[in-house]
Amino acid sequence: MAKLISGNDISKEVRDEIKAEIDKIRAKPEHADFTPGLAIIQVGDRSDSNVYIRNKLKKAEEVGIRAVHIKLPPSTTQDQLEAEIDRLNADDAIDGMIVQLPLETTSPIDSDSVIDRIDQRKDVDGLTRENAGRLARGELEGTIIPCTPRGCLYLVQKATGDENYVRGKKVVVIGRSKIVGSPAAALFMWHHATTTICHSRTANLKEECLQADVLVVAIGQALKVKGDWIKPGAVVIDCGINVLENEGANGKNKMVGDVDFESAKEVAGFITPVPGGVGPMTIAMLLKNTLDQARKRRLEASTGGRWSLR
Amino acid sequence: MAKLISGNDISKEVRDEIKAEIDKIRAKPEHADFTPGLAIIQVGDRSDSNVYIRNKLKKAEEVGIRAVHIKLPPSTTQDQLEAEIDRLNADDAIDGMIVQLPLETTSPIDSDSVIDRIDQRKDVDGLTRENAGRLARGELEGTIIPCTPRGCLYLVQKATGDENYVRGKKVVVIGRSKIVGSPAAALFMWHHATTTICHSRTANLKEECLQADVLVVAIGQALKVKGDWIKPGAVVIDCGINVLENEGANGKNKMVGDVDFESAKEVAGFITPVPGGVGPMTIAMLLKNTLDQARKRRLEASTGGRWSLR
Ligand SMILES: NC(=O)C1=CN([C@@H]2O[C@H](COP(=O)(O)OP(=O)(O)OC[C@H]3O[C@@H](n4cnc5c(N)ncnc54)[C@H](OP(=O)(O)O)[C@@H]3O)[C@@H](O)[C@H]2O)C=CC1
Ligand SMILES: NC(=O)C1=CN([C@@H]2O[C@H](COP(=O)(O)OP(=O)(O)OC[C@H]3O[C@@H](n4cnc5c(N)ncnc54)[C@H](OP(=O)(O)O)[C@@H]3O)[C@@H](O)[C@H]2O)C=CC1
Known part of the structure; x- marks a missing residue:
């Protein structure tokens, strides 16, 4: 008879560890305001997406990650969506962003190229082609999984x-x-x-x-x-x-x-x-990726060389 | 007793087909000057690399691909190498480029990030991370294999x-x-x-x-x-x-x-x-990739949308 692997328990442990880690960083006076930022971009109003996003926002808040929900209308064009991503790429308060799939849209949007537009260091879903390439080649250090x-x-x-x-x-x-x-x-x-x-x-x-x-x-x-x-x-x-x-x-x-x-x-x-x-586990790892990237980008800025900055 | 697979014969067939294909394109008056261009970048003077490159240049010429050999001194820096790649990216006569590995260099060069600098459409070795990511995800149409x-x-x-x-x-x-x-x-x-x-x-x-x-x-x-x-x-x-x-x-x-x-x-x-x-087969496929990319970039320019242009 198999042992049950409780994702509920293990994900709770992971989230507790994330919270403890953030608290520990904040305990240092010079990082007292350390708050990882996660942006969740939604196009449209699918009810399943709404449920998933609500859950992500809640879990993020519990561990001390500031998550913002950016909800765009179904009429959003690819250009507008990419402009939003560019804005978040440039926003220093944002450490990670995800595009909630599937999009609910009335204009033709190539979601793969939209996702590729995300700064590699902020791709906390790990879904850009470049991250896929890094993972395929075993560059685990420089990859967001x-x-x-x-x-x-x-x-x-x-x-x-x-x-x-x-x-x-x-x-x-x-x-x-x-x-x-x-x-x-x-x-x-x-x-x-x-x-x-x-x-x-x-x-x-x-x-x-x-x-x-x-x-x-x-x-x-x-x-x-x-x-x-x-x-x-x-x-x-x-x-x-x-x-x-x-x-x-x-x-x-x-x-x-x-x-x-x-x-x-x-x-x-x-x-x-x-x-x-x-x-x-999926949400817990999203939060972990966000914390990891915040730590890398904010606290270990000198590792920039591992990333190809464009 | 196994049948022998002759790479010599099959690669010869492939090269003959490439030549025939180029001749066929040139037979159309509007494409009379169609000549795929391949750049081979070498840093240093390794004798094994010299042999491989000579062979590539010869085979390219035989099929009607114009191959140029760009030989840089071992003292070349990463910045200089990347500047060379940028120049070739911008050169409309160049359809494909490869960096002959290993580099023989006296300055620290991250060959992965150098290769990533190659325009995806000109990466005829298929070695950028983005091409690796496309292949890993099964986007065979948009990938250089x-x-x-x-x-x-x-x-x-x-x-x-x-x-x-x-x-x-x-x-x-x-x-x-x-x-x-x-x-x-x-x-x-x-x-x-x-x-x-x-x-x-x-x-x-x-x-x-x-x-x-x-x-x-x-x-x-x-x-x-x-x-x-x-x-x-x-x-x-x-x-x-x-x-x-x-x-x-x-x-x-x-x-x-x-x-x-x-x-x-x-x-x-x-x-x-x-x-x-x-x-x-490796050289034959390099030439095939070069022809394929020349055809895509010069003759089917409207497919640009499949590629993320940066
Ligand atoms: N727990 C979580 O957080 C998440 C759960 N999921 C769930 O995981 C499951 C898979 O999701 P996802 O990968 O996105 O699904 P996809 O539909 O994108 O992929 C399904 C894959 O399974 C293969 N497949 C389908 N039927 C069979 C079969 N009978 N035998 C063998 N292979 C088969 C398909 O093969 P082929 O390529 O040949 O078509 C395809 O590669 C879903 O139930 C989804 O809801 C997904 C994401 C997150
Ligand atoms: N015909 C051609 O044009 C080309 C030929 N080659 C040749 O192909 C061969 C492989 O080249 P390349 O892929 O670049 O080599 P690498 O040395 O980069 O990789 C070798 C791979 O083989 C694995 N490996 C090594 N020893 C064993 C073993 N005893 N059992 C199982 N796996 C093992 C290694 O595993 P691990 O990852 O665990 O270390 C590694 O993944 C070489 O002989 C090379 O000369 C290469 C390129 C072109």
Whole structure:
């Protein structure tokens, strides 16, 4: 029977550590006003985005990060959005910014090139092409790691109590999106795992999974990965967020992961639940990225050489 | 007994096609003076670099690409080198440029940030971080693919006669350098292979290799991969270039790959020799990248939107 990896508990610890770290910096008289600043840019008024953003604002405030919500109308053009990003790039009070996706917009906007416009040092979602390139090449020092992959790795490290747990181990990542699967595969590989990346064209998904010492699933397919796909004792990290309509208690909706938790927990060594696994880690890592960048940009300004300033 | 994949023959075909393509473009009166331009920047006077560059200049000229060799003294500073790149970025006659590595220099130069300074559209080695990021995310249309990985994939496609050969197949890449292993793994994965990347920390290298339908080896370890590491019928692509001193005929040096060709050819379905396998493909793909970028920049100028111009 697997040990449960509580993303709720571990993310709480991370947020507590962030708060303590900020307090510690502020305790020095010369940094008494140290307040990391995070900007969340929203285009439109999607209700799911509103919920996510409200949660990010609340969690940021709790740890002592000043988060500002910049809500632009759906009529915003690409030029206007980029002008907003330029303004935030130039704003010394802002240490990180994210563009809440998907955009709700009436004009054609290329969100990838909008995101590429973010100053590399302020890209706390780690989603610019340059950050993706740095991560792909293993330049971990100079890279801002995307939040969900960073959360996945952290859960493995914390659950096993071994920072180097994945080194030399076999990691299988299912999914290759630019937000979760691809950066997760790169991150684990550069922590020296032998890494396989699977996707919708993979022929023998079950056989690939059975080899995994650590299995990271990010496909958005409810309950796809079964217990008999899992190597006994493996660490199973389930990123999936799927809603089964009317299948919860009293006919309510039920949230499930990409892994069939009930059968998987009988075989795995460690497993994340959904909800309460990877989900809460994503925000915690966003806050951690913001603090890290604030520290680098404000307190260690001399490391500028690692970054290509344009 | 494996079929031999002749990089000599296939690279010759590619170069002939490039020449024919350039001639065809020039046959149109409005493009009569179409001449792709390639700049090769060298710092210092390493004799191996001199040989490689001479070969590139010669092969470029043969196909109708105008290649210029810009040789800077070892005393060149990073600022001076970047100024040279800026000049070439602005030079409309130049469609592609490469920095010959390693630099031979007496001043501290960060070659990664020098390369990042190359206009993305002129980065025909595909070695900027932005191109690495595009490739990692599968934006194959907008990416310049690094030459050696592009050559590896092309050899598989040509040898098997199937452009989609790797789709759904298991590909194992050994090596994770930014020039060969990492981009090769990304390239094969985005051609829809299930891809495993191995490196010096991989625990069971032989077992990983035995699963490969296509095995790409880029480790720089003479004769490391043996016949009994190979799945019968697999396609084996050997990028290695290793010199065994005094082990050739008459005590001369002998060039060998990372694969033990003699035992591997008994098991593999297809195999590249060394020399005459991957090696000659690298230059052919450099010329192809140069032609592709010249065509995009000069003849299809309206596609500019795909590129983030800075
Ligand atoms: N916890 C959190 O904070 C976050 C959770 N998520 C959740 O993670 C999941 C994945 O998200 P995201 O990466 O953005 O999703 P995407 O839809 O962008 O990517 C899904 C990936 O899974 C692959 N895939 C889909 N179906 C299968 C299958 N049957 N077998 C194998 N591979 C398959 C796809 O392959 P192909 O490329 O071939 O199409 C694709 O690479 C979702 O449930 C999402 O809600 C996402 C972000 C944050
Ligand atoms: N044909 C051509 O045109 C070209 C050929 N080459 C040749 O390809 C080979 C590789 O080049 P390059 O990628 O630049 O080399 P690098 O030295 O940069 O990288 C070698 C990679 O192989 C891994 N590796 C080394 N030893 C082992 C081992 N025993 N088992 C498993 N993995 C190992 C290393 O792992 P780790 O990361 O853990 O250290 C590293 O990732 C060389 O022989 C080179 O000459 C290179 C470029 C072009």
